[in-house]
Amino acid sequence: MTSPTTTHSDQDNTRVIQTNQDPVSIYYIHPSDSSTNQLVSVKFNGDGFTKCKRSMMLTLFAKNKLGFVNGTICAPDVSSPDYKAWERCNDLVISWLLYNLDDNIARSVLFLKTARAIWKDLEKQFGYISMPQISSLEHKLAELNQGQQFVSDFYTKLKTIWDNLDDAYPLPTY
Template identity: 65%
Template structure:
């Protein structure tokens, strides 16, 4: 039984206005928009890709770039809806690329083909990028920062390193040695040492306590212990300052009373 033009049009309208459909387009989505804070200019592709994936997933359009949603046949009632959404996702990608890179993929026909082209060109593990991240990691110290700010800087670089150079995992599905977990345990120990090494000397006591633990904590657990120590020191200093201020005020009042 053939599908009439009217039936196709009706399906198209219903699909595009059904909020649960992958082809649904919210009125605000129709505008070309900058989805990420900085347009991709050839550097830090994995960070840009991560932001784009999160946003496309939230908009239920991730299938247009990751290959899970293929184009329907030209005579399918969903084809017009797919074509419209595909064009919309293409416009989002182009608008979030540097002008030079956008021009290089402008004439590709689908959002998926643009995405694949960008991954092939910029998505590979770059030794230069990894070197830069490792150098940044070496230069991070707490100095005058709070423990929270210091830890956040470390976590940001660690996450970037994981993205560029992820821990290898077994793909044969026959491995019994749990190699991935062993790699992860070594990585956690290394990062725990990196965190403790660059702490200010005033945390030497809690640092020593952590390193003497029979079962070493994770980096996150160690951070919480040091943050608690920081809060304790801040409260102690506040109490001391209050006592000094009260003593000074008392001495001043005593001097005025006896003058």
């Protein structure tokens, strides 16, 4: 099985490089991408999934690996020259996800085979807001007042509640 390649043309020179060595490739792994990269500032412990999800998605997008969790980068056929590169990147994304989860949560998804499967499981477990949580947010919103806070601090608290409520009632997509 040969390594997948990308052809780049620089004026009169044409060079062929392996896909996993091409910085624009989805299979490229930067030398600084270790399995213990911290994607979010605090490991996810089951609280505040929306914030954790957003932070992880931003980091994965920046690393050109978001498709491994959102389902846009699917596993190629095992006989494809891209399969080993896909498998290596999938395993790296899995290690990032596991490293950024609390130990108990990480153990619950440890044996899932793809980053996509882990992501879907986390969304299923933590990606919803219950009616008591919504009620609590609405109560906090009703009780919130500026008091002696700076306007910026008050607005940040207000916006955080609004964002959490927006997450609970996402706009429908068609």
